[in-house]
Amino acid sequence: MRASEPAGEVQETAAEEAALEPAKLAEETEQSATDNASDAAQELSGLAEEMAIEDIETEETAAEDIIIEETATEETTIEETTIEGTTIEDTVIEETTIEDTVIEETTIEETASREDTIPTQETASQEVPDATQETASSEEQISADEIVTEEEPYTTEDITQEETEEDGIAPHIMDFVEIKDIARGSYKNVSWVINKDGRLTVSGYGAYCIYPQHAHTPWYPYREQIKTAVVRLFGVENPSFMFEDCVNLTSVDLSRFDTSYSTNFTAMFSGCKSLKKIDLSGMDTSNATRLNNMFWECSSLEELDLSNFDTSKVMGMDHMFAFDRNLRHIRFGKDFTTVNVKCSLEMFRSCQSLEELDLSGFSMPNNTCMKGMFSGCSNLKKLTFGENFSTEKAEDVRYMFSGCDGLRTLELSTFDLSAAKYTEWMLSSCMPLLELHTPRNVKADIKMPQGIWQTQEGQSVTSGYLPKNQSKSVKLTQQMHLEVTKDVTKYIFGSTLDLSDLEVEYRNSTGSIREQVKDYTTNAKSINMRVAGTKDLIVTYKGLSATVKITVKEQTVLDRFVLDEAKTVYMPGEKPNLDGIWLHGYLGNDRKILTRNYSTNLDEIDTSTPGVKKLKVWFEDASGEVDLFVMEPFQDDDIAHKRYDTLAYKIDRNGKLTMMGAEPAQKKETGAVRRRYWIPLKQPR
Incomplete structure (x- = not known):
C-alpha cells in the first residue's frame, strides 16, 4: 500500500x-x-x-x-x-x-x-x-x-500431480516419500507403494483408480520395476489390469485379497511373462462376469489350479489363456462352468505345451463365437469334450482346431453346428488326424484334413468336406498303410537276423501323415536262418502289416582254415581276444583266402568254466568252427603247471596230469593244415 x-x-x-x-x-x-x-x-x-x-x-x-x-x-x-x-x-x-x-x-x-x-x-x-x-x-x-511462506515438506503431490492430472486420477497428498521407495500413491481409500526391492503393496478398501475411463493402474508407469506383489484389499469391484505388463513380476501374494464383490477380472495378469505360478486358492469369483485376457501371455506360467473358481456368472472368456506357451496343465473344478459364456474367442490359442485338456465340465449353450479356440495348440494330444458340450448357438467356428498337429483322434459328436455360418479352416493343419467323429447338423462347407477318409463300412468320402445334414455323428478314419525298408536282406546260412536297420513308417495315402514308429512287432523269431531260401519278415502296427523279403544263402564250407597266431587256450574267466588276427584257409571251391574281414561269435563264448568251446567263424557266405580251450585253474600246491598260447598242462599234488590245447598247426607243401589236439586225461596212480 x-x-x-x-x-x-x-x-x-x-x-x-x-x-x-x-x-x-x-x-x-x-x-x-x-x-x-x-x-x-x-x-x-x-x-x-x-x-x-x-x-x-x-x-x-x-x-x-x-x-x-x-x-x-x-x-x-x-x-x-x-x-x-x-x-x-x-x-x-x-x-x-x-x-x-x-x-x-x-x-x-x-x-x-x-x-x-x-x-x-x-x-x-x-x-x-x-x-x-x-x-x-x-x-x-x-x-x-x-504470500510466499516457508517451504512445505516434500510430498508425493509434487511427483504425481502432473501425472495424475493427465491420467484422470484425482490428485492426492501422501505421507513423506522415503528415498528408498521407487514410488507410492493413493486413490480414495486405497494406498500403494513400491519399495526399493520392487515389491508392490496395495492395501485398503474399494477401487484403486478410475474405471472404465482410466485404462491403466496408478503403478503402471513403474510396471517393469515391480518384482513381487502383496495385495491387501477388500470391497474391490473391478481388479482388471491390476498387474498388466508387469514383465518382471515373479510372485504374487493374494491371500488377503477379498474378491467376493469383484465382477471384472479382465487382463488381471496379462503380460506377466516372468510369473511361473500363481496361488489362486483364495480367490472368490462367484460374482465374476468377465475373465477376458486374464492370463494373456503369461509365457512362463507352467500350471494353473482353478479348481476353486466359480464361473457360473461369467459371460466372457476370450483370450483367457492365450499365448501361455509353457502352460502344461490346467485344473478345472466342478464349479468352473461355461453355461453363460457368450464368447470364447482364442481362449487357448498357442498353448503350445498343453498335451491334455479335459473340458468334460464345459457346456456352451449360449456361446456364439468359438473362433480359434484351440488354434496353435501344436502338442495337444488328447482333447476331451463332455456330453453336455453344446454348440447350437455357435455362429463362428473358424480356425477352431487349426494347427493342432498332435491330435490323432477328434471327438466332435456332441457338436451341433446348425447355426454355424463362419466355418473356414476349422480343421486346417490337423494333418496327423487319423480318426474323426463328425459334428451333427452341419450346414456350411467344412473342409476335411488331407487324406483318403472312409466310413466304418469302408465307404470313401470323396467330397473332401464333412458330411452335411447328418442328425447323427459319423466316424471317419483315414486310409493308412505301412512302408517298411531294410538295408540288409541277404544273410549267410546260420547267421542271426538283424533288425537294427529296419525302418517302419505309418502314413496315409497322400503322404500328408508320415510317422516313424518303433513299437511295431515282427515274426523274426520264427524265421529259421539254418534253412536256405527266401523268408517273409512280417511287420505289424495298429492292425496294418507289411512284408520284407529275406534271403538265406546255401552253406559254403570254410575248410582247412586257421586263425594265424591266435591264442586258443585260456584260463577260467579270461576273455578271448582276436584283434589283429588273420584268417588263413580255403572255401569249399578251394579258393584260398587271407583276410581280417570275418565275423565270429566270440562275444557269446562263456569262459567261466573249463572245457572246449566252439568259436564260429563266418566269411562271406561260408562258415566254420575253431576250438577254444578253457584250462582248469592252477593251484599253488601243483607239482607243475604251464600254459602256452595253444597248449597248457598241469600236474597236481596227487600226480594227476591234465593237458588241453592243440599242437601248433603245421603246413604241408600241398597247403593242407594238420593239427594235433590234447584233451584232459586222467593218469593212473
Whole structure:
C-alpha cells in the first residue's frame, strides 16, 4: 500500500534532492535497504531459484523525504530486498516505478499465518518489473493469497500431480516419500507403494483408480520395476489390469485379497511373462462376469489350479489363456462352468505345451463365437469334450482346431453346428488326424484334413468336406498303410537276423501323415536262418502289416582254415581276444583266402568254466568252427603247471596230469593244415 501524500509533491521533492545530493542519497538508500533486510535474511533462504527475481538496479533517492504512514490499515510491502543473491521470503515485495528515480520505502511485515500458506508456482515465477523503465508502469500489488511462506515438506503431490492430472486420477497428498521407495500413491481409500526391492503393496478398501475411463493402474508407469506383489484389499469391484505388463513380476501374494464383490477380472495378469505360478486358492469369483485376457501371455506360467473358481456368472472368456506357451496343465473344478459364456474367442490359442485338456465340465449353450479356440495348440494330444458340450448357438467356428498337429483322434459328436455360418479352416493343419467323429447338423462347407477318409463300412468320402445334414455323428478314419525298408536282406546260412536297420513308417495315402514308429512287432523269431531260401519278415502296427523279403544263402564250407597266431587256450574267466588276427584257409571251391574281414561269435563264448568251446567263424557266405580251450585253474600246491598260447598242462599234488590245447598247426607243401589236439586225461596212480 502506498503512502498517503500527493504524488506530485513527492515527485518534485525527490527530483530536487536527487539533483543536489545524488551521492548522499544513494548511500543512505543502500544503508536503509540493508538494515531492513538484515533481520529477515537470518531466517529465510533457499527460494531465490524458485522466485527468480532479477536484481534491479535503481537510482538512489532520498528516503528521508518519503513519509511512512505507520497507522495505515493496509499492509505495506517491500519492493525488493536481495542480499548476495538471497531473496527475503517472509515478505511480499512491491515495486512502484515513478518515472526514473522514485522508489517507495517499505517495511518488513512478518506474516502472522506463515504455517498456513503454501508456495505456489504462480508466486515463484512472478517477475518484478524493471525499475529503470522510463515510462511509469501501472501499479502491481501481490495479494495476500499469493504470500510466499516457508517451504512445505516434500510430498508425493509434487511427483504425481502432473501425472495424475493427465491420467484422470484425482490428485492426492501422501505421507513423506522415503528415498528408498521407487514410488507410492493413493486413490480414495486405497494406498500403494513400491519399495526399493520392487515389491508392490496395495492395501485398503474399494477401487484403486478410475474405471472404465482410466485404462491403466496408478503403478503402471513403474510396471517393469515391480518384482513381487502383496495385495491387501477388500470391497474391490473391478481388479482388471491390476498387474498388466508387469514383465518382471515373479510372485504374487493374494491371500488377503477379498474378491467376493469383484465382477471384472479382465487382463488381471496379462503380460506377466516372468510369473511361473500363481496361488489362486483364495480367490472368490462367484460374482465374476468377465475373465477376458486374464492370463494373456503369461509365457512362463507352467500350471494353473482353478479348481476353486466359480464361473457360473461369467459371460466372457476370450483370450483367457492365450499365448501361455509353457502352460502344461490346467485344473478345472466342478464349479468352473461355461453355461453363460457368450464368447470364447482364442481362449487357448498357442498353448503350445498343453498335451491334455479335459473340458468334460464345459457346456456352451449360449456361446456364439468359438473362433480359434484351440488354434496353435501344436502338442495337444488328447482333447476331451463332455456330453453336455453344446454348440447350437455357435455362429463362428473358424480356425477352431487349426494347427493342432498332435491330435490323432477328434471327438466332435456332441457338436451341433446348425447355426454355424463362419466355418473356414476349422480343421486346417490337423494333418496327423487319423480318426474323426463328425459334428451333427452341419450346414456350411467344412473342409476335411488331407487324406483318403472312409466310413466304418469302408465307404470313401470323396467330397473332401464333412458330411452335411447328418442328425447323427459319423466316424471317419483315414486310409493308412505301412512302408517298411531294410538295408540288409541277404544273410549267410546260420547267421542271426538283424533288425537294427529296419525302418517302419505309418502314413496315409497322400503322404500328408508320415510317422516313424518303433513299437511295431515282427515274426523274426520264427524265421529259421539254418534253412536256405527266401523268408517273409512280417511287420505289424495298429492292425496294418507289411512284408520284407529275406534271403538265406546255401552253406559254403570254410575248410582247412586257421586263425594265424591266435591264442586258443585260456584260463577260467579270461576273455578271448582276436584283434589283429588273420584268417588263413580255403572255401569249399578251394579258393584260398587271407583276410581280417570275418565275423565270429566270440562275444557269446562263456569262459567261466573249463572245457572246449566252439568259436564260429563266418566269411562271406561260408562258415566254420575253431576250438577254444578253457584250462582248469592252477593251484599253488601243483607239482607243475604251464600254459602256452595253444597248449597248457598241469600236474597236481596227487600226480594227476591234465593237458588241453592243440599242437601248433603245421603246413604241408600241398597247403593242407594238420593239427594235433590234447584233451584232459586222467593218469593212473
